[in-house]
Amino acid sequence: MKILIVDDSLGWRNFHKQTMSELFPDAEIDTADWARDGYDLAYNNMNTPYDIIISDLQMEEDFAPKYAGEWFIEQVKLLSAYNNAKIIIISATYNIKSIAENLKVDYIPKRIAAQTIDVYKDILNI
Numbered sequence: 001m002k003i004l005i006v007d008d009s010l011g012w013r014n015f016h017k018q019t020m021s022e023l024f025p026d027a028e029i030d031t032a033d034w035a036r037d038g039y040d041l042a043y044n045n046m047n048t049p050y051d052i053i054i055s056d057l058q059m060e061e062d063f064a065p066k067y068a069g070e071w072f073i074e075q076v077k078l079l080s081a082y083n084n085a086k087i088i089i090i091s092a093t094y095n096i097k098s099i100a101e102n103l104k105v106d107y108i109p110k111r112i113a114a115q116t117i118d119v120y121k122d123i124l125n126i
Helices: 010-023 035-044 068-077 096-103 118-124
Strands: 002-006 028-032 052-055 086-091 106-109
Touching: 002 010, 002 035, 010 028, 010 052, 010 118, 028 035, 035 052, 035 068, 052 068, 068 086, 068 096, 086 096, 086 118, 096 106, 106 118
Parallel strands: 002 028, 002 052, 052 086, 086 106
Antiparallel strands: none
16 A cells, blocks of 8 residues: 655644554555645656545645645646545645545545544545
8 A cells, every 4th residue: 555645734744644554554655745746756656656645735836826736636637547546635725625526536624634533534435
């Protein structure tokens, strides 16, 4: 199991990493703090792609009017190696639901993610 976490907040990266480590003790977990770095990791790992990708939306501002996380997910979805990856947006963005629906990915509002590990279990069907 390979997991990629992309979030500009060190606290949230560590939180997601700890949560994924609890759910998947043997997983290989990589992190990136910017959308561009996350894309580079995804691209460079296409031979052994990530099974789960967790991304924030609001990171670097280079992609306005889109959120950096939107750009990142759009780019990853163009890579056929990730056709079967589980992609989850975890963000405090007010319009997270509509963005996730447009990108055809799952989402968890950060306020809910911070409350219980069960929301991760539900999204990941474990």
